Amino acid sequence: MIKIADKSGFCFGVKRAISLAEKTANLHKKVYTLGPVIHNPQEVERLNDKGIKTLKDPKSVKDGIIILRTHGIPLQLHNELEKKKSIEIIDATCPFVKRAQDIVKELSGKDDAIIIVGEKVHPEVAALVSYGSGKCIVVENIKKAQKLKVKGSLSIVSQTTQTPENFDSIVKCLKKRYKIKVFNTICKATFDRQKSAEKLAKTVDMMIVIGGKNSGNTTRLAQICSTRTKTYHIETADDLKKAWFKSSNSIGLTAGASTPYWIIKQVRGRIEEICSDGKKILKKAKSKEKK
Numbered sequence: 001m002i003k004i005a006d007k008s009g010f011c012f013g014v015k016r017a018i019s020l021a022e023k024t025a026n027l028h029k030k031v032y033t034l035g036p037v038i039h040n041p042q043e044v045e046r047l048n049d050k051g052i053k054t055l056k057d058p059k060s061v062k063d064g065i066i067i068l069r070t071h072g073i074p075l076q077l078h079n080e081l082e083k084k085k086s087i088e089i090i091d092a093t094c095p096f097v098k099r100a101q102d103i104v105k106e107l108s109g110k111d112d113a114i115i116i117v118g119e120k121v122h123p124e125v126a127a128l129v130s131y132g133s134g135k136c137i138v139v140e141n142i143k144k145a146q147k148l149k150v151k152g153s154l155s156i157v158s159q160t161t162q163t164p165e166n167f168d169s170i171v172k173c174l175k176k177r178y179k180i181k182v183f184n185t186i187c188k189a190t191f192d193r194q195k196s197a198e199k200l201a202k203t204v205d206m207m208i209v210i211g212g213k214n215s216g217n218t219t220r221l222a223q224i225c226s227t228r229t230k231t232y233h234i235e236t237a238d239d240l241k242k243a244w245f246k247s248s249n250s251i252g253l254t255a256g257a258s259t260p261y262w263i264i265k266q267v268r269g270r271i272e273e274i275c276s277d278g279k280k281i282l283k284k285a286k287s288k289e290k291k
Contacts, residue, residue: 011189013094030064118159201228211256218256
């Protein structure tokens with residue numbers, strides 16, 4: 001039996017970004033994204049086939065259209081791009097990420113230190129930090145929160161794809177030592193996917209989490225599911241192993257917010273094939289035993 005989590009796959013922000021990219025590619029020849037538009041290598045490759053190239057360095061482009069990724073880009077880089085008259089910018093930054101950026105920018109004009117709960121190396125967090133006028137401190141987990149030493153009061157903001165559990169634990173920890181203001185900027189779509197995945201994981205023998213290995217929200221789905229049942233994080237149907245399914249009667253599927261439906265469909269189809277083949281082998285074995 002295969003069950004799919006109620007909330008899985010593309011979120012609003014990703015759907016919007018992909019739609020913007022495809023519409024732009026249909027109208028113009030030179031279309032680029034600054035970094036991968038979303039964290040799913042297979043979908044980025046599909047867009048590349050449509051003529052949408054991924055840039056590492058915008059300086060290599062003299063003219064055309066640059067689409068800003070869903071995670072946003074550093075403020076300074078954004079300002080530099082806007083000065084180039086020969087380049088048109090289409091901002092595909094997720095509205096929820098944009099809201100977090102706006103909050104950090106507003107807080108930068110106040111006295112509080114700004115704590116960003118998130119992964120230091122993640123592009124969304126790097127962009128958020130750039131809006132803080134040097135006042136941002138990234139805190140990844142409870143251990144880092146316990147070691148934090150700053151003067152004065154704190155304003156706390158979250159990377160949009162953080163788990164509520166990690167965010168809440170850091171807030172509680174810092175509340176014991178500092179006067180704080182909390183801005184919960186965790187995206188509702190992220191929260192819904194996490195709860196939906198956890199609920200399903202409690203009822204199945206195994207969970208398959210589908211999405212880019214470079215996707216923070218997909219990685220967190222895998223972490224959450226692994227606390228409830230045997231879990232595998234894959235990117236495509238080719239990553240599936242027959243041995244995983246030998247002793248599993250019920251299988252749950254979930255997918256990160258950057259995972260397109262066509263990949264989810266392929267994975268489900270491949271699992272059905274594997275399970276069907278397994279039943280045939282078992283049936284043949286039983287038949288031989290009777291003889």
